[in-house]
Amino acid sequence: MIQLIWEDGSRNLFPFIWLRDNDPQGFHPQTLERQFDIASVDVLDSIDSAEIQGDRLVLHWMHENHSASYALQWLRDNQPGMSLNDPADFPVRLWRNELQQQGVASSSAANILIDDVALLSWMRDTQSYGLSIVDNIADASHAGMDIAKRVGFLRETNFGVEFEVKSKPNPNNLAYTSSELPLHTDLTNQEVPPGYQFLHCLANEAEGGQSVFCDGFAVAADLRESNPEAFEILATVSIPFRFQDEEYDIRSRKTVINVDENGVVYEICFNTHIAGIFDLAPEIMETYYLAYQAYKRLTQQDKYQIKIKLNAGEMAVFDNRRVLHGRTAFDPNTGYRHLQGCYVDRGEFESRLRMLSSA
Numbered sequence: 001m002i003q004l005i006w007e008d009g010s011r012n013l014f015p016f017i018w019l020r021d022n023d024p025q026g027f028h029p030q031t032l033e034r035q036f037d038i039a040s041v042d043v044l045d046s047i048d049s050a051e052i053q054g055d056r057l058v059l060h061w062m063h064e065n066h067s068a069s070y071a072l073q074w075l076r077d078n079q080p081g082m083s084l085n086d087p088a089d090f091p092v093r094l095w096r097n098e099l100q101q102q103g104v105a106s107s108s109a110a111n112i113l114i115d116d117v118a119l120l121s122w123m124r125d126t127q128s129y130g131l132s133i134v135d136n137i138a139d140a141s142h143a144g145m146d147i148a149k150r151v152g153f154l155r156e157t158n159f160g161v162e163f164e165v166k167s168k169p170n171p172n173n174l175a176y177t178s179s180e181l182p183l184h185t186d187l188t189n190q191e192v193p194p195g196y197q198f199l200h201c202l203a204n205e206a207e208g209g210q211s212v213f214c215d216g217f218a219v220a221a222d223l224r225e226s227n228p229e230a231f232e233i234l235a236t237v238s239i240p241f242r243f244q245d246e247e248y249d250i251r252s253r254k255t256v257i258n259v260d261e262n263g264v265v266y267e268i269c270f271n272t273h274i275a276g277i278f279d280l281a282p283e284i285m286e287t288y289y290l291a292y293q294a295y296k297r298l299t300q301q302d303k304y305q306i307k308i309k310l311n312a313g314e315m316a317v318f319d320n321r322r323v324l325h326g327r328t329a330f331d332p333n334t335g336y337r338h339l340q341g342c343y344v345d346r347g348e349f350e351s352r353l354r355m356l357s358s359a
């Protein structure tokens with residue numbers, strides 16, 4: 001490795017193979033993609049000379065007879081062991097029922113549609129809380145989708161690019177009835193469940209039909225404290241999910257709690273109505289169900305729920321891989337209820353955040 005000591009006394013180590021792999025000459029000047037072939041060199045090779053020339057570090061590899069030159073500032077900004085600054089990597093703000101009093105962040109549709117600064121500020125709130133409201137949306141079909149398109153490509157599913165949530169004859173989904181919908185994340189039966197969900201309310205005149213939200217990350221954090229064994233089972237044992245109708249049979253296995261390599265929860269997949277038939281070994285079934293039930297019982301506590309009756313012209317926007325949503329039952333004889341929904345995946349959302357942040 002080579003050690004650089006900066007003017008402020010801080011030191012960084014740069015392994016030779018990392019420097020070789022990141023030689024600026026190995027990248028296409030236009031696309032910025034790497035063209036260097038890692039298979040072509042000896043990973044354990046070392047350099048035979050290093051010198052500082054102005055604001056650059058110049059190295060030479062003897063066996064290859066190869067020279068490379070690096071901007072010192074680039075080395076400082078990309079030092080190994082430090083994660084790169086990412087404008088889409090926002091601190092997650094967990095919430096519980098106090099958000100009811102505090103109020104969910106809300107933004108006006110007109111601003112989001114025309115102003116990138118307003119768009120960025122709304123997207124940041126939506127990402128850190130996993131939930132926001134957009135209001136003053138035009139009373140028109142697809143008006144919610146137009147806002148979602150400001151964020152990025154829509155994610156098409158078997159329910160279409162846009163889905164209509166209303167009580168329908170021959171429903172293929174509980175959402176299309178007037179029943180209560182317990183807290184859930186959508187489409188856990190998909191290989192990758194959709195990221196952000198947009199639910200635009202066109203009419204909500206029936207009695208009932210309140211939206212319910214719960215921060216699935218907060219529930220997971222509290223379960224981790226109070227019942228670490230349950231947390232562990234939900235994070236390591238996967239269960240099947242399945243959607244089927246006359247045209248589709250879409251299945252996937254998921255763990256309810258998904259944890260990254262640093263132990264950070266990055267996704268909740270919780271949907272008891274499309275959970276398949278559990279095929280776990282009989283010996284662990286009760287233990288699994290106890291953990292699964294413990295998670296659900298927490299989501300049912302007032303402590304974790306906020307309730308909002310969406311009005312026409314309002315749209316709830318939430319991270320479907322974090323925030324659980326549901327609704328109370330409604331009586332279709334007392335008035336009309338109609339929502340339109342669509343999704344934008346996390347990747348598109350984050351890309352937009354980065355582009356807006358650097359504008």
Ligand code: OGA
Nearest residue numbers: 165175181186211326327
């Ligand atoms: C859904 C859903 C909520 C509602 O369509 O997936 O959860 O308020 N709808 O009807």
Ligand code: ZN
Nearest residue numbers: 175185186325
């Ligand atoms: Zn849903």
